[in-house]
Amino acid sequence: MTEKIAHLYPAPLTGPQVPLLEPATGATLAGLRLASVADVAAAAEAAATAQAAWAATPFDQRAAVMRRAAELLRERADTFNRWNVRECGSILPKAEWELNASYEQLHNAAGLIAQPHGHIMPSSVPGRTNLWSRVPIGVVGIIAPWNYPLLLAMRSLAPALALGNAVLLKPALQGSVCGGLLLAELFRDAGLPAGVLSVLPGEADVGDAIVRDARVGMISFTGSTAVGKRIGELCGGLLKKVALELGGNNAFIVLEDADIEAAASHGAWGAFLHQGQICMQAGRHLVHEAVAAQYAEALARRAKALRVGNPDTETVHLGPLINAQQRAKVGGIVRDTLARGASLLAGGKGEGLFYEATVLGGVTPDMPAFIDEIFGPVAPITPFAGDDALVALVNSSPYGLSAAIHTRDLARGLELAQRLKTGMVHINDQTVNAEFNVPFGGMGASGNGGRFGGPVNAEEFTQSQWVSMVSRPVTYPF
CATH class of the missing domain: 3.40.605.10 (Aldehyde Dehydrogenase; Chain A, domain 1)
Incomplete structure (x- = not known):
């Protein structure tokens, strides 16, 4: 009716x-x-x-x-x-x-x-x-x-x-x-x-x-x-x-000194909130190689605990993607990224317009999940070795909307933030942030x-x- x-x-x-x-x-x-x-x-x-x-x-x-x-x-x-x-x-x-x-x-x-x-x-x-x-x-x-x-x-x-x-x-x-x-x-x-x-x-x-x-x-x-x-x-x-x-392809950065469980909580929120259909979504999870495996395990564990379903009739964490075109795009990026050698750590499937919270490990900068704005509940993890390599990875994207940096060293976090070509950077927080008394906007292809x-x-x-x-x-x- x-x-x-x-x-x-x-x-x-x-x-x-x-x-x-x-x-x-x-x-x-x-x-x-x-x-x-x-x-x-x-x-x-x-x-x-x-x-x-x-x-x-x-x-x-x-x-x-x-x-x-x-x-x-x-x-x-x-x-x-x-x-x-x-x-x-x-x-x-x-x-x-x-x-x-x-x-x-x-x-x-x-x-x-x-x-x-x-x-x-x-x-x-x-x-x-x-x-x-x-x-x-x-x-x-x-x-x-x-x-x-x-x-x-x-x-x-x-x-x-x-x-x-x-x-x-x-x-x-x-x-x-x-x-x-x-x-x-x-x-x-x-x-x-x-x-x-x-x-x-x-x-x-x-x-x-x-x-x-x-x-x-x-x-x-x-x-x-x-x-x-x-x-x-x-x-x-x-x-x-x-x-x-x-649009945005936002960097969620985890340094080697980060609180991994806290970072995984923030990474899950930034990646999976509203099925990832947010311009500020945590789209690229850039994790120091020393803690990449630990972070991947913690994020995948959280992703597997998220329930997908009809938000009008059920209590769920993730509802449907907006339409069939978006569902096809998300599924295609995941399939193409896996075909290029990434590993599936959680999710990767769905029924109808529903798609599970998905974590991909071993994603490299030449893979679709790193390059494209996914706009779906997908968290690609890319390890990095040092601060200079990290900055190069972040700034390699034409987008520059939002970023997050997890570290116990606030001075290092601030120094890194100032090197990023990104309109908004949140230290020890996640990428989906807005305070309405603060100017909001991005750089480059993000606006x-x-x-x-x-x-x-x-x-x-x-x-x-x-x-x-x-x-x-x-x-x-x-």
Whole structure:
């Protein structure tokens, strides 16, 4: 039996209706009406019209909408979490964490509005006053992924709205309810004026239309590196601001002096949380050769203890992978890596979209599990001999999102961290970390810098304006 979701749409859409499938069972959860390219144009026009009045709304009133949305999110937690579990294959604790993090993002955005948004700058011209301030971009396009559909939409949506922008939000198809339509209803009920937010579920043509629309002044994209590069090219040609948070093949580093059991716990969490479908996943486990066998045994033991199943009906550690394409990719990388000489220490199999927590030993830098972003519950272990070799292994990847280093020597850990071409490094922790008052982002193929969190939100979702004034006009030579 399918759920009725038509009432969630902020405006009628004219694209086709497609089935929204539950990854764990293959059942149809709902009929999802998609946006068309014409719907994007209409939403962009409505957003451009509504944005000026929204930006002119006193800051305390905009903050009140953010806070009301936060409280409604908490009140509707069961609905958001249920859709996150069934639509995206999340286990309930992951869905609950994601909702609480989104609640925090809304309150952070409410506080952001009251912060100073400019400076009085000195002038070399007598009698001139220079005012430099940050002003809204206008209309912001947000293209969000399916793995953390609520949080990764909210981290752009909340500050963009709070700072006076209108938003066109394109959620991933598998995440359109939890990370899209429920948000449209939430902000509408919180008092956001009509037209300021439009949710546009759709295929690639809808995302392309949002990027290309002249009324959209910025794109915030979270997703694959390949798509992000294309969006970056388009935005560069159109002279649009763009924030790109892309893929990762993150290094989880275990030095010879590490607490091995603690490292294995962190490595398992970083590798297997949400079936490994996280950009910050611990993708390459680089372990000093002196402790590689000990770490491999401890990690494999933890992997074998993890239960896989339907998170809607069972208490499990791992739910399903998102779709058959992703399942085939994960299985293919594991098979190809084993064929090249790696050893299977745990897992390596599954049924349907379910895949066991998998540990691979003896992985070398020329194997697919080392090179590729797996985005599945797979932990490849690669031994290394010394710090220079380690740094070369980490930096050999084009990705540079997150890393973790386990060592009892904090000075050595810090020295190594500063040699890595990685946007975020966590010493004696794991790679899947986020604190929303700290800028978040990667280097290289992982994106164009720390674009989300804390003070950078005010810079990212605004543009600067210089206004100068004098009490009486001067006389120029001509």
